[in-house]
Amino acid sequence: MATDNQFPVVPSGSSAQVPAHLLESTHRYVESGLRGAANTIRAYAGDWQRFTAWCQLHGMASLPAPVEALAGFLTELADSSKKVSTIQRHAAAIAKAHELAGLDSPTTDKKIKVLLKGIAREKKTRIKQAAAFSLASFKRTINSMDVTTPTGLRNRALLLLGFTGAFRRSELEALNMEDLAFDEEGLVVSLDKSKTNQLGQAEEKAIFYSPDPALCPIRSLQAWLRVLDRTEGCVFVSLRKNQQVTSRRLTTKYINLIVQQYLGPGYTAHSLRASFVTVSKLNGADDSKVMNQTKHKTSAMIRRYTRLDNVRHHNSAKELGL
Structure with missing residues (x-):
């Protein structure tokens, strides 16, 4: 069992029937299957540490946690003006901690579900989505x-x-030259892993030439690759003040800052992805074509990603025939 300041792992007793020589591998596979994406692990670990510290302060157990402990913790988060999404993430981290430890989670209790619903209703907050930009801008x-x-x-x-x-920012961060395949039709980018592809199944994205060289993603990428002057390793790296190229991979945080530098503080790196969906839908692309590039699994996610806040966009009032 993990200590209170660590994200818990599968306890040794949970695999008692596994042959001794396979026990270590079994623990590793089970833990890997439960944990999820690296960014999620980091976020959950921080949330779990906050919860365990709160429980210690109030003389309560954190693993397994009683319903009263979780209710008090979530209430304090709500009273301290935390966002609904932040509170929900903390609850998910606590649930994951109990799952990893093979224990029943207090998050499944009806009282907690009612509490979370009440917090969301009182705060009346919408999920903050990355803004989308227009193609012209x-x-x-x-x-x-x-x-x-x-x-x-x-x-x-x-x-x-x-x-x-x-692309997601994590995909841009992880991109390597070995993932790029150029030909006369354009570029195919191979993805080893992504947020929705944790098993590393083969996924590809197709990039096409633009008639305008200044707006062409392929020619622009090739111009940058000529600066790198190598055939392997990470694609997007940091630069020193004297413009000297380093071997340090750009972080997702810095990618976000680059987007905001050029597009404005109201945008994030996720705006690139949201804008792809929005512009594609405004241009009449069907969901299956959009999903082939975004790798979303359902049309429902495409609808969630589509930003059509302008009342004049995608409005049937233009098609009444008057």
């Missing part, structure tokens, strides 16, 4: 970029590839 942004420096070349390639490939 994105073109203006790209055309205004200074690409006479390695930084400009890198950032233009990052924005164009991120948008046309509907």
